[in-house]
Amino acid sequence: MTVNRFWRLDRHPHGSDFAAALSLQTETLAPLAEGEVRVKTGWLSMDAGTRMWMSPRTDGYQPPLPLGSKMAGLVLGRVSETRDPAFPEGALVRGFGQWADYATMAPGLAGLEVVDESVADIRQHFGALGMNAWTAYVGVKEVSAIKAGEWLVVSAAAGATGSLACQVGRNLGARVIGIAGGPDKCRYLTETLGVDMAIDYKNEDVAARLAEVDGGVHAYFDNVGGPLLDAVLPNMAHYGRVAVCGMVAAYDNDAPLPGPARFDQVLMRRLRIEGFFIPDFLHRGAEFLPTLRQWVDEGRLAVNLDETEGLENTLVAYDRMLSGKAVGKVIVRVGGDVSCQL
Ligand SMILES: NC(=O)c1ccc[n+]([C@@H]2O[C@H](COP(=O)([O-])OP(=O)(O)OC[C@H]3O[C@@H](n4cnc5c(N)ncnc54)[C@H](OP(=O)(O)O)[C@@H]3O)[C@@H](O)[C@H]2O)c1
Numbered sequence: 001m002t003v004n005r006f007w008r009l010d011r012h013p014h015g016s017d018f019a020a021a022l023s024l025q026t027e028t029l030a031p032l033a034e035g036e037v038r039v040k041t042g043w044l045s046m047d048a049g050t051r052m053w054m055s056p057r058t059d060g061y062q063p064p065l066p067l068g069s070k071m072a073g074l075v076l077g078r079v080s081e082t083r084d085p086a087f088p089e090g091a092l093v094r095g096f097g098q099w100a101d102y103a104t105m106a107p108g109l110a111g112l113e114v115v116d117e118s119v120a121d122i123r124q125h126f127g128a129l130g131m132n133a134w135t136a137y138v139g140v141k142e143v144s145a146i147k148a149g150e151w152l153v154v155s156a157a158a159g160a161t162g163s164l165a166c167q168v169g170r171n172l173g174a175r176v177i178g179i180a181g182g183p184d185k186c187r188y189l190t191e192t193l194g195v196d197m198a199i200d201y202k203n204e205d206v207a208a209r210l211a212e213v214d215g216g217v218h219a220y221f222d223n224v225g226g227p228l229l230d231a232v233l234p235n236m237a238h239y240g241r242v243a244v245c246g247m248v249a250a251y252d253n254d255a256p257l258p259g260p261a262r263f264d265q266v267l268m269r270r271l272r273i274e275g276f277f278i279p280d281f282l283h284r285g286a287e288f289l290p291t292l293r294q295w296v297d298e299g300r301l302a303v304n305l306d307e308t309e310g311l312e313n314t315l316v317a318y319d320r321m322l323s324g325k326a327v328g329k330v331i332v333r334v335g336g337d338v339s340c341q342l
Contacts, residue, residue, distance in 0.1 A: 001028050001029075002029045003027070003028060004026065004028070004102045005025070005100060005312075006024075006025055006070045006071075006098055006100035007023070007025075007071040007311075007314060007315075008023055008025045008068065008069070008070060008071065009022055009065050009066075009067055009068070009069055009070075010022060010023055010068070011067060012067070012254065013054055013055075015252050016252065016319055016323060018315045018318060018319060019315055021054065022071060022315060024312060032081055032082070035083055035084050035107070036104055036105065037079055037084050037106075037107055037110075037112060038079070038081040038104050039075055039095070039102065039105065039112075040078050040101070040102055041076075041077045041097070041100060041101055041103055041334040042076050042077040042333070042334060043076045043077070043307075043331045043332060043333055044075060044076075044099055044311075044317075044331065044334060045073060045126045046317050046318050046321040046330040046331065047073065047074065048156075048223075048246060048248045048251065048321065048322060049246060050071075050072070050073055051322060052064075052251050055252075055253075055254050057254060057255070059256065061277055070098040070099065072098055073097070073098070073099050074096055074097070074126065074130075075095060075098070076094045076122070077093065077334075078090055078091065078093070079091045086114075091114050092114065092115055092122065092125075093115065094113060094115050094126075095107070095110035095111050095112030096110045099311070100311070101311060101334060111279065111282050116129075119296070124296065124303070126329060127303035127328075128292060128295070128302055128303050129289065129292055129293065132329065133301070133303075134278055134285065134288055134292075135165075135245060136164035136167075136168045136221075137168050137292060138278065138281050138288070139243040140168040140172065140174075140243070141168065141172060142276075143241070143243035143274050144219035144220070144221055145241055146172055146218065146219050147173075148173025148174065150175070150219060151174070151175050151176075151177065151216075151217040152177070152221065153176075153177045153179065153210070153219070154169065154179065154223070155180075155201075155223045155224040155228050156224055156246075157185075157195070157198070158180040158181075158188055158189060159223070159321075159324075159329075160303060160321075160328060161223055161245060162178065162221075163193060163303060163327075163328055164303060166178050166193050166195050167193060167300065167302075169221070175196045176196055177195065177196060177197040177198070177199065178193070178198045178199070179199045179201050179206060179224075180201070180324075181200065181202045182200060182202055182324075184327075185200070185327060186199070188304075188327055192304075201228060206228060207234065207235060210232060213235065215237055216235055216237030216269070217232070218236075218237050219241045219242070220232050220236065220240070220242045221245055222242055222243065222244050222245060222246070222247075223248060224247065224249045225246070225248070225257075225259075225260075226247070226257070226259070227249070228249070229260045230259070230260050233262040233263075233265040233266070233269075233271070234265050236265065236269050236271055237269070239271070239272075240269060240271050241271070241272045241273075242271060242272070242274070243276065244273060244274065244276070303328045303329045304328030304329070305328060306327065306328055306329065306330045308320070308332050309332075310334070317330050318330075
């Protein structure tokens with residue numbers, strides 16, 4: 001009988017009070033149903049979008065998590081039990097499971113896949129080869145349709161998705177402007193990621209800085225929504241594109257927010273605004289991965305990993321991610337038999 005610890009969503013959180021909303025529980029693992037796979041968690045991915053799943057809103061891209069259920073999230077680990085021959089015991093896999101020592105998944109629903117063990121650091125399956133990287137690639141290359149020499153603005157630019165979007169833009173020949181909170185993050189953007197301009201939205205006038213770009217910005221990879229979107233819209237070039245990736249400024253609101261206030265600029269500047277959702281692109285992974293892998297191997301795509309030790313410390317890691325305390329990708333090492341091949 002194996003004991004499993006898991007995080008349970010007990011109530012909808014107010015703001016960032018996650019400790020009052022989630023609790024660490026234990027259970028004895030039940031036998032697998034036909035077709036299910038059980039994964040011993042190596043690492044958990046902390047993703048801003050999951051904040052929405054904790055809210056009672058029913059108009060999101062998926063229904064809210066019912067109260068009393070296990071908290072869901074991306075898991076990287078090894079198959080410990082299986083009733084699906086495509087996922088043999090011991091295989092290294094990634095998929096949507098639970099914040100738990102053991103995640104039980106129906107492979108189709110979980111988007112479960114066997115991942116390549118030959119990468120130097122397998123945690124990069126949550127980094128430069130992970131969902132955030134796919135999101136950055138699709139959002140910059142296809143949705144924003146960036147061309148070499150054009151100006152690309154990225155918000156939450158020092159986070160997981162944003163830092164990858166900056167690098168994808170740079171690798172495609174764009175001139176990149178990153179918006180992030182605080183001088184340290186801005187230094188990271190210019191000195192480590194090599195962006196052309198960094199704007200500290202907590203201490204600078206974003207609209208005034210963007211107005212320095214002669215002719216306006218051609219594309220905006222928007223991770224944030226809210227006031228930053230209003231600062232960008234009047235500074236777009238004619239026929240500019242906005243790739244709506246996320247709205248982290250609004251995820252802790254239980255009701256929709258009005259806006260954007262500068263929607264008029266969509267007409268005045270003939271803009272195209274398009275939302276995109278990476279699970280819609282999962283079937284195209286084989287197409288994206290070779291390019292991402294090549295960039296990783298050439299040292300042109302990397303993510304700083306911000307790792308917290310222990311399932312019991314998951315809420316600390318989650319807060320680090322959402323409140324902007326971390327640079328790059330926030331992950332939790334849960335341990336078990338997954339060896340990190342550094
Ligand atoms: N469309 C998709 O399929 C898809 C897939 C993956 C991720 N996303 C989206 O990508 C965005 C980033 O997600 P992530 O998981 O990579 O998280 P992340 O960027 O690693 O962490 C969230 C970041 O958001 C910034 N932030 C928080 N509140 C903010 C606010 N009010 N105004 C401006 N910035 C704020 C913080 O950076 P600062 O210190 O700079 O404030 C923080 O580092 C989210 O909106 C998420 O929903 C979308």
